[in-house]
Amino acid sequence: MPSQTQLELSRRDLLISSAATIAVTGAVTPAAAQSPGNEMAHTSKVSFTVNGERRDLEVDNRTSLLDALREHLHLTGTKKGCDHGQCGACTVMVDGHRINSCLTLAVMHEGDRITTIEGLGQPGNLHPMQAAFVKHDGFQCGYCTPGQICSSVAVLEEIKANIPSHVTGDLTAQAVVTPVEIRERMSGNICRCGAYSNILDAISEVAGIKA
Amino acid sequence: MQFDTPATTNPIDNLKVVGQPIHRIDGQLKTTGRAMYAYEWHDPNMRYAYGYPVGSAIAKGRITSMDVSAAKRSPGVLAVVTTLDIGERKKGKFNTAKLFGGDEVQHYHQAIAVVVAETFEQARRSRAGQGRLCRGKGCIRPR
Amino acid sequence: MRAFTYERASSVEAAAKAVASNAETKFIAGGTNLLDLMKLEIETPTHLIDINGLGLDRIESTPEGGLRIGALVRNTDLAAHETVRRDYGLLSRALVAGASGQLRNKATTAGNLLQRTRCPYFYDPNQPCNKRQPGSGCSAIGGFSRQHAVVGVSESCIATHPSDMAIAMRALDAVIETVKADGSRRSVPIADFHRLPGDTPDIETVLERGEFITAVLLPPPIGGNHIYRKVRDRASYAFALVSVGAVIQSDGTGRIAVGGVAHKPWRIEAAEAELPKGARAAAGVLLADAHPTEQNRFKVDLVERTLGAVIAEARG
Numbered sequence: 138m139p140s141q142t143q144l145e146l147s148r149r150d151l152l153i154s155s156a157a158t159i160a161v162t163g164a165v166t167p168a169a170a171q172s173p174g175n176e177m178a179h180t181s182k183v184s185f186t187v188n189g190e191r192r193d194l195e196v197d198n199r200t201s202l203l204d205a206l207r208e209h210l211h212l213t214g215t216k217k218g219c220d221h222g223q224c225g226a227c228t229v230m231v232d233g234h235r236i237n238s239c240l241t242l243a244v245m246h247e248g249d250r251i252t253t254i255e256g257l258g259q260p261g262n263l264h265p266m267q268a269a270f271v272k273h274d275g276f277q278c279g280y281c282t283p284g285q286i287c288s289s290v291a292v293l294e295e296i297k298a299n300i301p302s303h304v305t306g307d308l309t310a311q312a313v314v315t316p317v318e319i320r321e322r323m324s325g326n327i328c329r330c331g332a333y334s335n336i337l338d339a340i341s342e343v344a345g346i347k348a
Numbered sequence: 349m350q351f352d353t354p355a356t357t358n359p360i361d362n363l364k365v366v367g368q369p370i371h372r373i374d375g376q377l378k379t380t381g382r383a384m385y386a387y388e389w390h391d392p393n394m395r396y397a398y399g400y401p402v403g404s405a406i407a408k409g410r411i412t413s414m415d416v417s418a419a420k421r422s423p424g425v426l427a428v429v430t431t432l433d434i435g436e437r438k439k440g441k442f443n444t445a446k447l448f449g450g451d452e453v454q455h456y457h458q459a460i461a462v463v464v465a466e467t468f469e470q471a472r473r474s475r476a477g478q479g480r481l482c483r484g485k486g487c488i489r490p491r
Numbered sequence: 492m493r494a495f496t497y498e499r500a501s502s503v504e505a506a507a508k509a510v511a512s513n514a515e516t517k518f519i520a521g522g523t524n525l526l527d528l529m530k531l532e533i534e535t536p537t538h539l540i541d542i543n544g545l546g547l548d549r550i551e552s553t554p555e556g557g558l559r560i561g562a563l564v565r566n567t568d569l570a571a572h573e574t575v576r577r578d579y580g581l582l583s584r585a586l587v588a589g590a591s592g593q594l595r596n597k598a599t600t601a602g603n604l605l606q607r608t609r610c611p612y613f614y615d616p617n618q619p620c621n622k623r624q625p626g627s628g629c630s631a632i633g634g635f636s637r638q639h640a641v642v643g644v645s646e647s648c649i650a651t652h653p654s655d656m657a658i659a660m661r662a663l664d665a666v667i668e669t670v671k672a673d674g675s676r677r678s679v680p681i682a683d684f685h686r687l688p689g690d691t692p693d694i695e696t697v698l699e700r701g702e703f704i705t706a707v708l709l710p711p712p713i714g715g716n717h718i719y720r721k722v723r724d725r726a727s728y729a730f731a732l733v734s735v736g737a738v739i740q741s742d743g744t745g746r747i748a749v750g751g752v753a754h755k756p757w758r759i760e761a762a763e764a765e766l767p768k769g770a771r772a773a774a775g776v777l778l779a780d781a782h783p784t785e786q787n788r789f790k791v792d793l794v795e796r797t798l799g800a801v802i803a804e805a806r807g
Binding site for chain 2: 199208212214215255258259260261268271272274279282286
Binding site for chain 3: 178179181197198199201220221222225228234235236237240241242244245247288291292295298299300301302303305308309320321322324325326
């Protein structure tokens with residue numbers, strides 16, 4: 138069971154900082170990223186950091202970042218739900234921003250710092266958001282859960298960074314965490330099991346507000 | 349069960365088990381992305397192939413023939429199995445739709461073949477790259 | 492998805508030339524629309540040029556007091572920009588009404604303008620579609636057309652442009668700046684940028700092959716009340732049935748652009764002249780040439796009512 142202290146936070150920095158990230162050495166080649174010696178091949182080499190660890194790959198150019206993570210790096214925490222950017226199960230963090238990894242190519246991410254659900258926390262050492270999802274039962278089958286958790290961590294960061302949303306009242310005021318804001322900002326993550334109300338409870342607890 | 353005595357409180361009424369915020373035993377695995385779903389088991393000693401289904405372009409009808417030769421020649425393709433390769437199969441006790449096999453198309457995008465290739469991208473491409481696996485009049489008879 | 496070769500662009504000019512010289516070469520920026528279409532083989536480039544690293548992601552004030560928005564600025568960053576929120580609030584509102592947080596973090600300004608329709612028949616390669624395959628027919632006409640266009644339509648195509656951002660930019664008189672393959676530059680007012688379907692619904696903008704959008708220019712702010720009202724089947728994460736982007740001044744005059752009803756953002760200055768008379772008068776001019784189908788006829792009334800709500804909200 139996660140300790141209570143892991144949940145007693147509200148305003149501390151939520152994202153696992155990449156301060157400990159190994160700096161990726163080697164400049165990005167501005168022009169071709171093709172495999173050397175292979176004139177216009179359909180594969181390319183690419184290097185990026187995943188959960189603090191540098192990974193070097195050579196992949197079919199068509200490989201989505203999602204498939205690079207799941208099939209090539211065997212980080213299967215990130216899930217393929219629709220493969221078309223409509224469900225959010227593939228949500229990961231790239232350079233601190235949440236994106237749908239199914240709608241981007243692995244080769245487009247040279248030098249990027251990627252955080253997946255595995256990087257947020259591990260069993261026995263849960264990220265506060267992960268612990269909150271367990272405490273509030275924010276899942277059933279668990280397939281949307283990694284995307285939900287990555288998104289919710291990013292949502293709280295986006296509010297802190299004063300990014301507005303569709304339900305933000307005053308555009309010129311600092312964005313605030315409210316249940317309505319959380320619901321709107323999480324609308325890119327769908328859940329067939331319908332765990333939404335508990336997901337809202339989990340995020341609200343981490344944000345330090347009432348759901 | 350005979351309902352002939354007054355009901356007293358039971359463990360459910362007592363909320364000793366039901367109604368308690370007990371953490372799911374799979375919670376830590378699911379929230380950390382470590383829960384292994386069927387597709388995700390990976391044995392480093394095995395070589396894996398990828399299958400991609402081909403969906404029917406019509407909603408109802410019968411397939412009289414399929415030409416998969418071009419699909420079979422696509423890069424990385426190991427095999428193409430069509431519904432015609434498999435004879436019609438009897439439904440199991442709990443099946444509603446017919447099983448893969450036979451020539452009948454019952455709904456749009458019904459799986460009528462599966463392409464097996466060395467990579468996901470190759471399997472996906474070869475299915476589409478050939479247009480429909482079944483071309484020309486008489487090949488599929490829509491109803 | 493067809494196999495393709497991939498390179499990162501070294502310069503705008505080189506990228507423009509490469510795309511101009513090969514019909515199967517495309518730019519990729521955010522990729523949130525292009526990759527969606529490539530997976531379905533609706534787009535089938537054999538070479539992709541990644542234009543993300545060209546430094547076109549800045550937002551800068553212009554000497555005239557306007558704002559120049561780099562083509563590669565992410566939708567989230569554009570909506571969150573202090574000057575945009577304060578002086579071009581309609582643009583922020585429209586941006587955050589669209590897509591999801593994840594998509595807005597990746598989608599770009601130019602990509603948003605260039606995104607293609609979500610007509611389900613366009614998206615289904617088994618169905619006739621004049622946009623996908625000129626001459627094959629339009630499945631939406633006579634098919635399920637509830638979400639399709641009511642104005643500016645043709646016998647070839649009744650698809651809509653799905654962008655919310657473009658509605659705001661149309662109301663704000665945005666100008667699109669480009670570089671052609673021969674190095675020449677031009678500025679295209681957004682009103683002229685998107686085309687109506689006519690007989691060639693496959694040609695959606697006035698861009699020439701290889702023509703590279705570098706920035707979108709907004710004129711100096713015009714003040715007023717900035718409202719974007721989007722009517723859709725869900726509270727979030729759905730395209731508009733009808734949307735109204737408006738800037739209403741305190742004297743009741745203003746500008747309106749309508750989304751969800753046409754192949755391009757719909758704005759008619761003569762309709763705006765009717766604004767002080769109310770929604771019925773203005774909508775009447777806006778949709779004077781409407782040719783809805785039986786299934787989307789409701790949009791004609793919906794435009795008027797949505798506009799009425801916007802006017803009422805502007806009055807406060």
